[in-house]
Amino acid sequence: MEQVLVILESLALTDVVDIAIVTLLFYSISLLFRGTQAVALFRGIALLAIGLISVAAVLRLQALSWLLANSLTALVIAIPVIFQPEIRRVLERLGRSAFFGTRLAPEATRVSVIDEIHKATSKLSSRRHGALIVLQRNSSLQEYIRTGVGLEAVVTADLLATLFWPRTELHDGAVIIDDTGQIAAASCVLPITASRNLPNPNLGTRHRAAVGISEVGDALCVVVSEETGKISLTNGGRMILDLDAQRLQLILGGVYGPDQADQLPLARRVRELRDDFLLRLQTRRRQGAQT
Numbered sequence: 001m002e003q004v005l006v007i008l009e010s011l012a013l014t015d016v017v018d019i020a021i022v023t024l025l026f027y028s029i030s031l032l033f034r035g036t037q038a039v040a041l042f043r044g045i046a047l048l049a050i051g052l053i054s055v056a057a058v059l060r061l062q063a064l065s066w067l068l069a070n071s072l073t074a075l076v077i078a079i080p081v082i083f084q085p086e087i088r089r090v091l092e093r094l095g096r097s098a099f100f101g102t103r104l105a106p107e108a109t110r111v112s113v114i115d116e117i118h119k120a121t122s123k124l125s126s127r128r129h130g131a132l133i134v135l136q137r138n139s140s141l142q143e144y145i146r147t148g149v150g151l152e153a154v155v156t157a158d159l160l161a162t163l164f165w166p167r168t169e170l171h172d173g174a175v176i177i178d179d180t181g182q183i184a185a186a187s188c189v190l191p192i193t194a195s196r197n198l199p200n201p202n203l204g205t206r207h208r209a210a211v212g213i214s215e216v217g218d219a220l221c222v223v224v225s226e227e228t229g230k231i232s233l234t235n236g237g238r239m240i241l242d243l244d245a246q247r248l249q250l251i252l253g254g255v256y257g258p259d260q261a262d263q264l265p266l267a268r269r270v271r272e273l274r275d276d277f278l279l280r281l282q283t284r285r286r287q288g289a290q291t
Contacts, residue, residue, distance in 0.1 A: 041082065041083075042083075049068075052064065052068060053068060056068060104137060104138075104179065104256075105179055105180055105181030106181070109180070109181035110181060110256060110257060111257070112155065112181070113135070113155045113177060113181050113256075114249060114252045114253060114256060114257060115249070116155045116156050116157045116160065117133060117155070117157075117160070117222060117248070117249075117252065118245050118246075118248060118249040118252075119157035119245075120133075120157040120160035120161050121133075121222060121224055121231050121245045121248060122245035123157065123161045124160075124161060124164055124224045124229075125224055125229040125230070125231055125244075125245065126229065127229075128225075128226060128227070128228070128229040129161075129164050129165065129166060129171075129224065129226065130164065130171075130206055130224055130225065130226030131160070131164040131175075131222070131223065131224035132173070132174035132175065132190065132206055132209060132210060132221065132222075132223060133160065133174070133175050133177065133221065133222040134174050134175065134176045134177065134188070134190070134213055134219050134220070134221045134222075135177050135219060135220040135221070135222070135252075135256055136176065136177060136178045136179045136184075136219055137179070137217075137218045137219060137220065137256070138179075138217075138218050139216070139217025139218045139219060140217075141176055141178065141184075141213075141217065141219060144174075144176060144188050144189065144190060144191075144213070145176050145178070145184045145185045145188060146185075147173075147185075147188050147189040148170075148173060148174070148176065148185035148186055148187045148188030148189070149170055149185055149186050149187050150184065150185050151182075151183045151184065151185055151186055152182055152183070152184065153182060153183045154182060154183070155177055155181065155182065155183055159183065160175065160183075163175055163186050164224075169187070170186040170187040171187075172187060173186065173187035173188050173189060173190075174186075174187075174188045174189075174190050174209065174213070174221075175188070176188050190209040190210070190212055190213045190221075191209070191212040191213060191215075191216055192205065192208045192209055192212045193208050193209075193211040193212040193215055193237070195211060195215070195237060198211065198239070199239055199241055200241065204225075204227075206223060206225070206226070207223055207225070207232060207239065209221075210222075210223045210232065210234045210239070211234050211237060211238075211239055213234070214234040214235055214236055214237055214238075215236075215237040218236070220233065220234070220235050220252070220255060220256055221233070221234045221235075222248065222252075230242050230243070231243040231244065231245065231248050233248060233251060233252075235255060
């Protein structure tokens with residue numbers, strides 16, 4: 001106890017700040033890794049390392065101790081490879097921070113896009129035609145646009161309904177609306193999420209792809225279920241289920257609407273945090289209702 005008091009008395013203000021920064025850093029990293037397969041993998045590596053170190057220390061195993069001590073270099077090289085998706089996600093979030101501004105389409109274009117998506121999803125939902133519509137914001141989606149068929153077309157409800165008609169060649173895949181507010185490509189291949197924190201574990205590939213594209217960047221993704229006709233929206237790796245076309249329009253107006261380009265960097269960040277909190281809150285409520 002006396003040693004603890006001595007240590008506390010010797011702490012300077014810079015030491016407190018240093019500890020707070022390191023704590024905040026580890027906490028932020030844990031939030032980014034939460035809900036991914038990396039958590040279980042990291043836990044397994046940590047338990048294995050602690051177990052081997054304990055055995056080597058208790059039994060005084062010289063060879064094992066030497067192996068563990070010299071494996072740190074290999075571990076430093078292996079960590080970026082093992083956790084590559086999560087590290088990429090962190091760097092992309094840093095790259096699209098408020099310091100680098102925004103690349104959203106003009107206000108009038110975004111209003112028109114929201115209105116046309118509202119009309120299209122209403123038709124698709126009533127017909128039970130599956131759909132994936134990705135809205136690009138600040139993060140580049142060029143690598144996914146290249147997987148589809150380029151269109152560079154104006155967004156209209158009729159065109160979206162036609163692209164997702166089951167008998168067309170381009171219905172299987174996602175439509176990506178780029179940062180100019182145009183349909184960049186159709187039949188695009190999206191990444192599948194590895195997250196276990198889905199609101200419904202029975203979600204199909206279409207919904208998992210929608211979550212996946214929202215995890216690798218800040219894109220929004222609208223999903224229409226082929227089985228039920230229900231509409232969903234993903235943002236930041238979170239999903240809102242069971243929307244109708246009217247509610248979808250209201251939410252898109254908040255996260256993609258005309259007020260986004262006029263926000264100051266700090267205000268825009270606060271708004272994004274609020275939207276993420278609301279998405280998490282609704283997801284937890286649905287999970288609680290299912291249990």
